[in-house]
Amino acid sequence: MEDIFTIHHRDTKSYARCGELKTAHGTFPTPMFMPVGTRAAVKALDPDDLKALGAKIVLSNTYHLMCRPGEDLISQMGGLHKFMGWDGPILTDSGGFQVFSLKNLRRIEEDSVIFQSPYDGSKYTFTPLRALKVQEKLGSDIMMCLDEPLGYPAGEKESQAAMDRTLRWAEMTIKHWDQKGDKLLFGISQGGFYPQLREKSAQDIASLGFAGNAAGGLALGEPQDLRISAIQASLASFPLEKPRYLMGLGTPLDLLDGIRLGADLFDCVLPTRNGRNGQFFTKHGKINIANSRYRSDPLPIDENCKCRCCQNFSRSYLRHLYSNREPLFPRLASIHNLYFYLELMEGARLALREGNYMCYHKEFYNAYQNGPQDEAF
Amino acid sequence: MEDIFTIHHRDTKSYARCGELKTAHGTFPTPMFMPVGTRAAVKALDPDDLKALGAKIVLSNTYHLMCRPGEDLISQMGGLHKFMGWDGPILTDSGGFQVFSLKNLRRIEEDSVIFQSPYDGSKYTFTPLRALKVQEKLGSDIMMCLDEPLGYPAGEKESQAAMDRTLRWAEMTIKHWDQKGDKLLFGISQGGFYPQLREKSAQDIASLGFAGNAAGGLALGEPQDLRISAIQASLASFPLEKPRYLMGLGTPLDLLDGIRLGADLFDCVLPTRNGRNGQFFTKHGKINIANSRYRSDPLPIDENCKCRCCQNFSRSYLRHLYSNREPLFPRLASIHNLYFYLELMEGARLALREGNYMCYHKEFYNAYQNGPQDEAF
Numbered sequence: 001m002e003d004i005f006t007i008h009h010r011d012t013k014s015y016a017r018c019g020e021l022k023t024a025h026g027t028f029p030t031p032m033f034m035p036v037g038t039r040a041a042v043k044a045l046d047p048d049d050l051k052a053l054g055a056k057i058v059l060s061n062t063y064h065l066m067c068r069p070g071e072d073l074i075s076q077m078g079g080l081h082k083f084m085g086w087d088g089p090i091l092t093d094s095g096g097f098q099v100f101s102l103k104n105l106r107r108i109e110e111d112s113v114i115f116q117s118p119y120d121g122s123k124y125t126f127t128p129l130r131a132l133k134v135q136e137k138l139g140s141d142i143m144m145c146l147d148e149p150l151g152y153p154a155g156e157k158e159s160q161a162a163m164d165r166t167l168r169w170a171e172m173t174i175k176h177w178d179q180k181g182d183k184l185l186f187g188i189s190q191g192g193f194y195p196q197l198r199e200k201s202a203q204d205i206a207s208l209g210f211a212g213n214a215a216g217g218l219a220l221g222e223p224q225d226l227r228i229s230a231i232q233a234s235l236a237s238f239p240l241e242k243p244r245y246l247m248g249l250g251t252p253l254d255l256l257d258g259i260r261l262g263a264d265l266f267d268c269v270l271p272t273r274n275g276r277n278g279q280f281f282t283k284h285g286k287i288n289i290a291n292s293r294y295r296s297d298p299l300p301i302d303e304n305c306k307c308r309c310c311q312n313f314s315r316s317y318l319r320h321l322y323s324n325r326e327p328l329f330p331r332l333a334s335i336h337n338l339y340f341y342l343e344l345m346e347g348a349r350l351a352l353r354e355g356n357y358m359c360y361h362k363e364f365y366n367a368y369q370n371g372p373q374d375e376a377f
Numbered sequence: 378m379e380d381i382f383t384i385h386h387r388d389t390k391s392y393a394r395c396g397e398l399k400t401a402h403g404t405f406p407t408p409m410f411m412p413v414g415t416r417a418a419v420k421a422l423d424p425d426d427l428k429a430l431g432a433k434i435v436l437s438n439t440y441h442l443m444c445r446p447g448e449d450l451i452s453q454m455g456g457l458h459k460f461m462g463w464d465g466p467i468l469t470d471s472g473g474f475q476v477f478s479l480k481n482l483r484r485i486e487e488d489s490v491i492f493q494s495p496y497d498g499s500k501y502t503f504t505p506l507r508a509l510k511v512q513e514k515l516g517s518d519i520m521m522c523l524d525e526p527l528g529y530p531a532g533e534k535e536s537q538a539a540m541d542r543t544l545r546w547a548e549m550t551i552k553h554w555d556q557k558g559d560k561l562l563f564g565i566s567q568g569g570f571y572p573q574l575r576e577k578s579a580q581d582i583a584s585l586g587f588a589g590n591a592a593g594g595l596a597l598g599e600p601q602d603l604r605i606s607a608i609q610a611s612l613a614s615f616p617l618e619k620p621r622y623l624m625g626l627g628t629p630l631d632l633l634d635g636i637r638l639g640a641d642l643f644d645c646v647l648p649t650r651n652g653r654n655g656q657f658f659t660k661h662g663k664i665n666i667a668n669s670r671y672r673s674d675p676l677p678i679d680e681n682c683k684c685r686c687c688q689n690f691s692r693s694y695l696r697h698l699y700s701n702r703e704p705l706f707p708r709l710a711s712i713h714n715l716y717f718y719l720e721l722m723e724g725a726r727l728a729l730r731e732g733n734y735m736c737y738h739k740e741f742y743n744a745y746q747n748g749p750q751d752e753a754f
Binding site: 069 | 416417418419420421422423424425445446450453454455460461462653672673675685689690691693694696697698700701703704705707708709
C-alpha cells in the first residue's frame, strides 16, 4: 500500500501536525472534523449542504446501519456512498460504543456480543469479523475494528479486561482483512483512565500495523484532567507517521487540545445534537437561543461568521423558530455549528502551516472562555 | 393605484387565464402557488431553498404571528421580510380560519372574536381592524380581510349569517385601509356550499373595490361536486380584471380545476404537510414512501423530475429516512412536493400561453388518476 498519509508541518511547541489523508473517495487535509451521519444522513442536512459547509469526510455507524436498513440492502443499492448521495470519503465507526451502551440488551462473550436490536427486538450476534464484513459491504473508505469502550468510572481490572478483549478482536480483524484498493482499516485502542493501560493498549494496537490508529472510550463522563492524560498517553504511543483519530470528541476546546496532543481526525455529535437543542458555538462562547435575552436581539449568532445562518438570520428569528419547534431550526443550528467546527479546524491547519499553533490555541481559549457559556437544554 | 394585475392570455375553452401580479416586493406570473410558511418559515426549508425551487411568493399567517412572536417584535426586527430572510412577495392570511377553528377557545361577538391563545392561554380580542393593523405591522404585500369561514356541513341560515358578518367586516376593513405604496388588500367571500349565497357574497365583496378577491371556506371536508360548484359560483361573480385567490386548495387536481374556473392564486399545506407524512405527489399519482414495496426500490420518486430530491436520492433511501424519522426526510419530501406543485403551475401557464390549457388539464388528470393513489398516514 502506498503512503496514504503525508505530514506537511509539525509544530515545534506541541505534538500538533497538519497533513493530508488519501482515501478511495478523495484526499483531505488534516486535522479534520467529521460531521456525524449516524443513519446514513447528517441530521437535517443533505450532501449539498455538507459540501457548501466545507465538510470533506462524513462518519456513519456500522451498528445502526446493520440494524436499519441492513448492510445487504445498502450494498444492493450500490453501497453507502450512492445510498446517501455523498461521493466524498466515509468513515464508519464499528458500533462498539453503541452495542456496549445497550447494557440490559446485550451479553458479552469472549469473541462476540449478543444483543437485541432496540429498533425491533431482533437478536444479533456481533463479532469482530461481522463488524468488518458489514463495513466492507457498506463500502466505507475508513473502517474501524470492533472495540469495547468502557465509560467513566471503570476499575483498573475491568479496563484491563476490556482492553485485552479489544486487542484480541483487533488481531482477529486485521488477520481476516482482505485489503482491496485504497480502503483503509483503523485499529482502536482503549485502556480506560489509567495512563499505563492507555500506553500499553496504544502500543499493542499500533504494533498490528493498521493504516491508522484511534483512541476510543473517551468523553464518556470523565473529568477533564483524566481525559487529557488518557489522550496524551494514547496518542504519544502511536507511530508518528500514521493518522491518529480521537474518537467521539468533543467541545471546541477538546478539539484544540486533541490537536495539541497529536490527533488528526475527530468526530462528535455536539455541533448537530446541541444545535438541535438550541445551543450555538461561537468564538466568543456558547449561546443558548432559548434564553429570553435573545428575544428581540437583531444580531446574528456571530457577526463575523460567514455561514448561511449568520448571513441571513437574527438571534430573534432563531429563538422564534426554536421556541415554536419549527423544523427549519435544527437545520439552521446545524449549519452554523458545523461551519464553526470546520472553520475551527481550518484555522488550526493554517496556524500549523504558519508555525504558530499554540498562539491560535491560546487566543481561541481566552476568547471562548471569556464569552457566555449557555448550556444546551 | 396603477394597474397591478395584467392578463396576458385567456383560455377560449374555460375561464382560465395567465398574467402577472405586481406587488411591493416584485412581480410574479399567475396562476401561482404559494408555499405556506405559517409561522414565518416554510417547514424545513429556508429562503434559499424556496428560491431554488422557483417559489415567487410565500404565505404566512397573521393569527399565528400575532400569538407568537407578536407583530410588534417582528415590526421592531424590521418587518416580516427581514425577519424571515425572504425578500420576495408575502401574502398574509388574516387568521379567520385559525381563529374559527379554535371552537371551545373562542367567542364570536358582532364585530370581534375573543379567543384564548392555544400557545399559552393568553386572551386576545381579534377584530377586523386588529387583523388589518397586525398585517400592516408585519409589512405584508398582500393583506387579507378577516372573514368567518364555516366548515362542511353548515346550514343555509348559518352560512348566510357568517357571510353577512364577513361582508360587514370587509366594509369596516376597507374603510379603515390606508393605502400605502404598492401594498394590496384583498377581500374574502364566503357563502358555504350554497351557490346562490356564494354568488351574492362574491358580488358584495367585489363591489367594495379590493385590489383582489378571494374565495374562502373551501376544502373543509365537503364533497368534490359541492366544492366545484361553490368555486364556480364564487369566481364567476368576481370581476375579470382583478386577481382571484382560491384559498387553502388543494390537491393537484383541485388546482387544475381552480385554474379552469378562473383562479390565479393558490396556497395549501398539502405538499409540505403530506410530504412530512411520507406522501409524494407525482404526475403518475401519489406515492406513500412507507409502503414496503419501496424498500429496495433504486428509482427516484419520479424519474423525469428535475428536483434535488429526485436527482440525488432513491425511494429506498427516502423510505429509510422516513422509517427512522430522520430530520432530513421532511426537507427532501417538501423539496420534491413543492417543486412538483410549482412545476404544475408553470405547465399550466405555458399551456395557457400556447392556447391548449384544457389539453394540459385532461392529460394531467388521466396520467395522475391512472397511477398509484397511496394516501398519507
